Amino acid sequence: MSGTGVEVAGLAKRFAGVDAVRDATFNAHPGRVTGFLGPNGAGKSTTLRMLLGLTRPDAGTALIGGVPYRDLDDPSGTVGAVLDIAGAHPAMTARGHLRAYCALGGHAAANAERVAEPTGISAYLDRRVGSFSTGMRQRLSLATALLGDPAVLVLDEPSNGLDPAGIVWLRTFLREYAASGRTVLLSSHVLTELQYGVDDLVLIDRGRVTWEGSLAEFTAHGTSLEEAFLRFTSDAAPRTAPGASGAPIEGVRA
Ligand SMILES: Nc1ncnc2c1ncn2[C@@H]1O[C@H](COP(=O)(O)OP(=O)(O)OP(=O)(O)O)[C@@H](O)[C@H]1O
Ligand SMILES: [Mg+2]
Structure with missing residues (x-):
């Protein structure tokens, strides 16, 4: 696909005693809104900060249009x-x-x-x-x-503080932005905020990416969004895909 995308591969960050991000791998594609969803403390902000060159990763790469943020010729234009x-x-x-x-x-x-x-x-x-x-x-x-x-918009919990009309406005704005061929990556810890606004979902839980794929795949075969979300973010959950295709990341729990 042409355009400027985001590629995160094997990203890891440990703060004193806390594995904030562990071997995170996912993509955000041009022309699509990608929701980066996970509970509080899952590692969303840390991942986005590493993507934007604000936090140095211990391992892995985070690329925007194939290059790290610090090597972009025109950072705020990219x-x-x-x-x-x-x-x-x-x-x-x-x-x-x-x-x-x-x-x-x-x-x-x-x-x-x-x-x-x-x-x-x-x-x-x-x-x-x-x-x-x-x-x-x-x-x-x-x-x-x-x-x-x-060409790429990265937003960490952009709905915080917006009223319901503002949330609908933001969703529409981001959809149109992506529809023009650009890449939108936004994080949220609120499942319902993303269910109408995103094309793709990346789930993160305790530092690990536990699922990546389209929203349609996530809720395939009658699985509710909530059920699928809990399956990929709760300790007791079985590690099976919510739908047939998708991309569950197996074996990530001890
Ligand atoms: N600068 C830091 N020093 C120490 N620990 C940190 C630091 N930044 C983040 N952490 C820890 O890393 C983990 C991931 O935090 P992060 O802020 O990335 O989560 P998040 O998914 O953005 O959560 P939220 O939904 O609450 O914004 C947490 O356990 C957090 O306490
Ligand atoms: Mg955060």
């Missing part, structure tokens, strides 16, 4: 990321914040207004970020990630 929403200075206006990031990424200042429109913050551009609600901050973070019109 991958846009929202890992947390604390980044904007409260005294800055949204426009000032976006323009500063345009300058940092080498993008035209007019991109600040261009990204405000699809993210729904045009009317708030001249307000100080300190007065923003959590949901507005999420939208500003997404707008910041979009400044370089990136």
Whole structure:
């Protein structure tokens, strides 16, 4: 498939006494929204941080368009990321914040207004970020990630703080973004957030990728999404595929 995808292979990270990520391997493909789903503490953020060059892996590789993040010629024009929403200075206006990031990424200042429109913050551009609600901050973070019109979007729990209408808006936005041939990888610990919004699923549990495949495969043969999720994230669960094809990762539990 053409386009810029994400390839994670054998990725591992251990913090003092904690195997945060263990031998994680999965792909996120151009033209598709990939949900990275797992319980709290499963290793989602650590994996995404390694993909974005913010945490050094102990082993393995994480590639964007075939190269590690640190080797990208045009990082913010290749991958846009929202890992947390604390980044904007409260005294800055949204426009000032976006323009500063345009300058940092080498993008035209007019991109600040261009990204405000699809993210729904045009009317708030001249307000100080300190007065923003959590949901507005999420939208500003997404707008910041979009400044370089990136081929890949990486979002860590982007629905946090969004109201139901905001969640539907985000889902629609990400679908359209992927439909234009780009790659969207978003994490969530909330199963129901992903059930309408993603094409593919990667499940992670206690640092290990336990399933990878399409959402359709995941829920094949009448298995509910919840049942399949619990099967791949609970200790007592049998290690069988929820559907016929899919890609269960066998033998990952002691
Ligand atoms: N900097 C760190 N130092 C020590 N331990 C860490 C660090 N970052 C993460 N961990 C640990 O690694 C494990 C995975 O954490 P991570 O934040 O990647 O999980 P997550 O899937 O993003 O969880 P959540 O859904 O709560 O965001 C956890 O046990 C966590 O406590
Ligand atoms: Mg996290």
